[in-house]
Amino acid sequence: MTYLAKSPWILHYDASSCNGCDIEVLACLTPMYDVERFGILNTGNPKHADIFVITGSINEQNREIVKNLYDQIPRPNVVVAVGICACSGGVFRECYNVSGGIDKVIPVDVYVPGCACRPESIIDGIVTALGILEEKRTKMVLDVDKKEHRHAGLNPDHILSTGGVQ
Amino acid sequence: MMAAQVITPIGVGDVVSKAGQAKKDGYRLVQIGCTKIGDDFEIIYVYDKDFTLLSYRITVKEDVVIPSISSEYFGAFVYENEIHDLYGLHVSGINIDFKGTFYKTAIKHPFNVTITKEGDSCQNK
Amino acid sequence: MSKQITVPFGPQHPVLPEPLHLDLVLEDETVVDVIPSIGYVHRGLEKLVEKREYTEYVFIAERICGICSFIHSQTYVQGIEQIMGLEVPERATYLRTIWGEYSRLHSHLLWLGLFADSMGFESVFMNAWRLREHILDDLEATTGGRVIQGVCKVGGVRKDITPEKLDEMLKGLRGMEHELNDLTNVFLNDSSMKHRLRGVGVLKKEDAYVLGAVGPTARGSGLAIDIRSTGYGALGKINFKPVVEYDGDCYARCAVRAKEMFTSIDIIEQCIKKIPDGPVDMKVTGAPDGEYFSRTEQPRGEVIHYIKGNGKKNLVRHRVRTPTFTNIPPLVTLLKGVDLADVPVVVLSIDPCIGCAER
Ligand code: SF4
Numbered sequence: 001m002t003y004l005a006k007s008p009w010i011l012h013y014d015a016s017s018c019n020g021c022d023i024e025v026l027a028c029l030t031p032m033y034d035v036e037r038f039g040i041l042n043t044g045n046p047k048h049a050d051i052f053v054i055t056g057s058i059n060e061q062n063r064e065i066v067k068n069l070y071d072q073i074p075r076p077n078v079v080v081a082v083g084i085c086a087c088s089g090g091v092f093r094e095c096y097n098v099s100g101g102i103d104k105v106i107p108v109d110v111y112v113p114g115c116a117c118r119p120e121s122i123i124d125g126i127v128t129a130l131g132i133l134e135e136k137r138t139k140m141v142l143d144v145d146k147k148e149h150r151h152a153g154l155n156p157d158h159i160l161s162t163g164g165v166q
Numbered sequence: 167m168m169a170a171q172v173i174t175p176i177g178v179g180d181v182v183s184k185a186g187q188a189k190k191d192g193y194r195l196v197q198i199g200c201t202k203i204g205d206d207f208e209i210i211y212v213y214d215k216d217f218t219l220l221s222y223r224i225t226v227k228e229d230v231v232i233p234s235i236s237s238e239y240f241g242a243f244v245y246e247n248e249i250h251d252l253y254g255l256h257v258s259g260i261n262i263d264f265k266g267t268f269y270k271t272a273i274k275h276p277f278n279v280t281i282t283k284e285g286d287s288c289q290n291k
Numbered sequence: 292m293s294k295q296i297t298v299p300f301g302p303q304h305p306v307l308p309e310p311l312h313l314d315l316v317l318e319d320e321t322v323v324d325v326i327p328s329i330g331y332v333h334r335g336l337e338k339l340v341e342k343r344e345y346t347e348y349v350f351i352a353e354r355i356c357g358i359c360s361f362i363h364s365q366t367y368v369q370g371i372e373q374i375m376g377l378e379v380p381e382r383a384t385y386l387r388t389i390w391g392e393y394s395r396l397h398s399h400l401l402w403l404g405l406f407a408d409s410m411g412f413e414s415v416f417m418n419a420w421r422l423r424e425h426i427l428d429d430l431e432a433t434t435g436g437r438v439i440q441g442v443c444k445v446g447g448v449r450k451d452i453t454p455e456k457l458d459e460m461l462k463g464l465r466g467m468e469h470e471l472n473d474l475t476n477v478f479l480n481d482s483s484m485k486h487r488l489r490g491v492g493v494l495k496k497e498d499a500y501v502l503g504a505v506g507p508t509a510r511g512s513g514l515a516i517d518i519r520s521t522g523y524g525a526l527g528k529i530n531f532k533p534v535v536e537y538d539g540d541c542y543a544r545c546a547v548r549a550k551e552m553f554t555s556i557d558i559i560e561q562c563i564k565k566i567p568d569g570p571v572d573m574k575v576t577g578a579p580d581g582e583y584f585s586r587t588e589q590p591r592g593e594v595i596h597y598i599k600g601n602g603k604k605n606l607v608r609h610r611v612r613t614p615t616f617t618n619i620p621p622l623v624t625l626l627k628g629v630d631l632a633d634v635p636v637v638v639l640s641i642d643p644c645i646g647c648a649e650r
Contacts, residue, residue: 241621
């Protein structure tokens with residue numbers, strides 16, 4: 001991928017992290033790492049978001065909230081689990097209140113390890129997520145096209161992909 | 167090395183009066199903490215004045231109702247609700263009583279039970 | 292009298308990097324009552340002492356919070372050392388103090404940035420975080436970690452800093468000072484900042500004391516509560532005076548933090564000048580038997596680790612009372628009477644750290 005076709009927005013939620021990863025996610029936005037120059041913006045509204053960046057592990061109280069936020073993000077979307085807590089529960093996995101990684105509740109597309117994650121690896125994870133996002137989008141467009149073709153009585157296998165990564 | 171810390175044992179009945187005394191003497195409430203030792207629960211009240219600690223310890227069984235000191239120290243409600251939620255002890259007369267909703271935990275009163283996770287130590291659910 | 296309505300605030304909210312939930316009872320635009328509810332990031336890590344040996348547990352203690360990480364580990368190991376009667380090499384105590392103050396600098400810069408952002412000053416936010424990167428660079432160069440350092444251990448520290456690096460750090464901080472001056476100038480003298488902060492969310496001195504406020508929240512209300520005055524670590528050999536402001540409003544709390552950054556630089560400088568040569572760690576055998584309240588001053592205020600051991604490798608109890616936890620009652624009080632639009636600023640002004648508070 002050499003350039004971005006779209007400007008993806010991020011929704012960040014802190015499930016039950018220790019903050020270490022959160023502040024590194026925020027650090028990605030600030031002048032030193034500055035992902036905003038790629039058009040990646042942090043938003044507080046799930047309906048604006050494409051990428052769901054989530055730190056920390058699932059516990060009893062945030063299970064519903066994570067699910068709820070995920071459901072509100074328009075499709076296609078990608079979920080990036082940042083930090084070893086979000087991947088598997090990390091150092092806290094044996095705690096009574098921790099159920100494990102984010103994938104216990106919602107499907108995760110990219111796992112970013114590290115405790116705390118370095119901003120570089122977070123950016124790397126988000127860039128990987130962009131690729132997956134494009135793939136999902138292409139597939140979604142294709143599916144819609146196929147459906148329309150079928151309705152029009154045409155062979156759905158005869159269309160080529162539209163959009164997608166240039 | 168810092169000075170040794172003394173924790174004075176008191177009875178459950180003295181909790182509120184000691185708190186009142188501490189407040190009169192100009193102490194601030196630092197914390198209330200609970201520890202489970204065998205079947206007993208130790209609750210330690212810590213006050214501070216000019217960086218000197220004043221600590222009282224009560225030792226109670228599970229069914230004892232502990233009087234709240236939130237009438238003396240408004241801020242005590244956070245600790246007392248915590249003790250109720252994590253240990254399952256009863257504290258009476260808290261000014262803001264969350265009735266067990268302060269912490270929502272997977273296991274009720276987690277510090278009061280021995281938790282064994284079988285096989286994989288992670289809960290995995 | 293107008294009707295009361297309840298507005299939920301959080302847990303996912305644009306100004307809060309962390310989940311905190313408040314039920315605000317409003318009368319028109321004014322907050323009349325607040326009911327906090329927490330537990331969104333409760334992990335229950337205190338119970339892990341049953342599974343981890345006391346030496347391994349340092350890593351867990353450090354991860355109570357990623358912002359005050361170093362000071363949490365320092366508090367924990369100081370408590371253990373106190374119970375076991377260990378005399379830690381002096382150089383290690385100096386290094387701990389230096390790293391502790393670096394953590395404070397990074398935390399305060401982080402907070403100033405977030406605070407500015409909550410008022411819509413995005414460029415100030417970016418600037419504060421840009422400066423913070425210098426601090427993190429030094430932390431990374433000396434400890435190996437940016438936010439989680441993992442450098443404290445029972446009986447000392449894991450890494451030493453060479454004299455050349457210490458000089459370089461000092462030069463770096465001195466070079467940063469005029470930029471910090473520019474930054475704090477915005478917070479202290481800008482007219483729109485003053486307009487937003489003066490007289491908002493006032494916490495009276497008596498209230499602050501009785502409600503148990505600590506850290507900048509207390510010092511902004513005229514209370515000189517700073518556990519650094521007890522001289523833990525190497526602080527006993529350092530000249531230091533807590534920063535105190537008297538107005539008790541958001542502006543005062545902000546000013547305390549802004550000025551404290553310079554105190555921190557000053558402490559680091561004194562430490563670097565006085566640091567003795569010698570080893571940085573010692574051999575530790577046995578296990579703690581006894582109990583102790585270990586106290587230190589975190590960027591957000593006094594933290595207490597209660598440690599109780601019975602001579603086994605696993606502790607009986609580790610209880611943490613973090614500054615944010617005890618700052619919740621003051622927050623509830625000072626939110627009463629503010630406008631709904633000011634709520635984010637007032638909440639941030641106590642610098643809530645939810646990861647800490649809920650453990
Ligand atoms: S992965 Fe480590 S730094 Fe990140 S939230 Fe978990 S404990 Fe904190």
